Amino acid sequence: MSSPAARLQQLFEGHRLTPTQRRIAHSMVRRAADVPFLSSVELAELAGVSQPSVTRFAVALGFDGYPALRKHLREVAPGSGEAAGAVGDPYNEYQQAVHAEIENLQHLAELLADPTPVERAGRLLAASRPLPVLGLRAASSQARGFGYFAAKVHPDVRVLDEGGSMLRDRIDAARRAGASALVCFALPRHPKEVVDALAYAQEQGLTVVSVADSAFAPVAKHSDLLIPAAVGTGLAFDTACAPMLLGRVLLEAMCDDLPDAQARLEEFDARAAARGLFAE
Numbered sequence: 001m002s003s004p005a006a007r008l009q010q011l012f013e014g015h016r017l018t019p020t021q022r023r024i025a026h027s028m029v030r031r032a033a034d035v036p037f038l039s040s041v042e043l044a045e046l047a048g049v050s051q052p053s054v055t056r057f058a059v060a061l062g063f064d065g066y067p068a069l070r071k072h073l074r075e076v077a078p079g080s081g082e083a084a085g086a087v088g089d090p091y092n093e094y095q096q097a098v099h100a101e102i103e104n105l106q107h108l109a110e111l112l113a114d115p116t117p118v119e120r121a122g123r124l125l126a127a128s129r130p131l132p133v134l135g136l137r138a139a140s141s142q143a144r145g146f147g148y149f150a151a152k153v154h155p156d157v158r159v160l161d162e163g164g165s166m167l168r169d170r171i172d173a174a175r176r177a178g179a180s181a182l183v184c185f186a187l188p189r190h191p192k193e194v195v196d197a198l199a200y201a202q203e204q205g206l207t208v209v210s211v212a213d214s215a216f217a218p219v220a221k222h223s224d225l226l227i228p229a230a231v232g233t234g235l236a237f238d239t240a241c242a243p244m245l246l247g248r249v250l251l252e253a254m255c256d257d258l259p260d261a262q263a264r265l266e267e268f269d270a271r272a273a274a275r276g277l278f279a280e
Contacts, residue, residue: 004032004033005103005104020049026214026216027043028043054066104229104242105245107242108229111227111229121227121250122253124181126254130158132160132183133158134183136161139187139194142211142243143185145247146251152268153255153261153265154258171204185243188238190217190218190219198223207225208224209225209227209250211228227250229246
């Protein structure tokens with residue numbers, strides 16, 4: 001059975017949504033279990049939009065209005081929201097956060113049932129020499145982690161994890177050196193600087209592959225290929241298990257398109273052993 005977030009994503013697919021409507025959709029995905037029981041006013045407050053915007057959003061999805069959309073969501077998501085809450089949640093807030101991440105991983109597993117987007121991303125990243133990896137603020141650790149492992153199999157990886165006036169210079173340098181693609185990790189809250197950097201990268205002819213928390217994230221409009229992986233929102237700071245795992249999946253797909261990946265890994269292991277690099 002698909003998760004509430006997955007069912008919402010399917011509902012939005014194929015619709016051309018305005019930026020405001022994408023914001024509403026993003027908010028709904030982040031609170032997928034609660035949405036069937038929210039009023040239009042509550043959803044508007046959650047998304048930071050007006051109540052009429054929520055009504056127009058429902059109509060854009062093909063419903064007569066928001067009540068019809070909410071009725072549909074309740075029918076396809078029995079046992080969630082208020083119905084489940086009536087029984088009482090046996091888990092404390094820390095356990096709930098873990099279970100929410102498990103649901104995010106299950107959603108990611110469902111998404112990967114079609115490996116085509118990941119395989120395409122792997123080919124694009126393997127072919128780019130050098131390969132710039134962008135991630136700022138909350139996503140900087142995702143970019144660094146990806147870059148650390150990618151450098152073991154890819155001949156030229158350049159991690160862009162600091163913003164400022166030098167960011168465009170580093171994109172220019174990668175493009176002049178022969179880069180054909182850029183991979184971006186984008187997590188909430190989304191820095192405007194990342195959106196601007198992706199727009200600039202596309203202007204310079206780079207193909208942008210993004211890992212983001214939602215298909216409706218702000219980076220979507222400047223991504224040639226976006227693969228979503230939800231973040232957990234139950235704690236004071238978002239948790240990003242699914243985006244991290246998706247990054248490893250992209251590494252695997254990239255390795256599949258690098259014929260000398262295994263040889264490079266074996267060479268690294270031999271050098272590491274000779275240097276006594278790791279404690280056994």
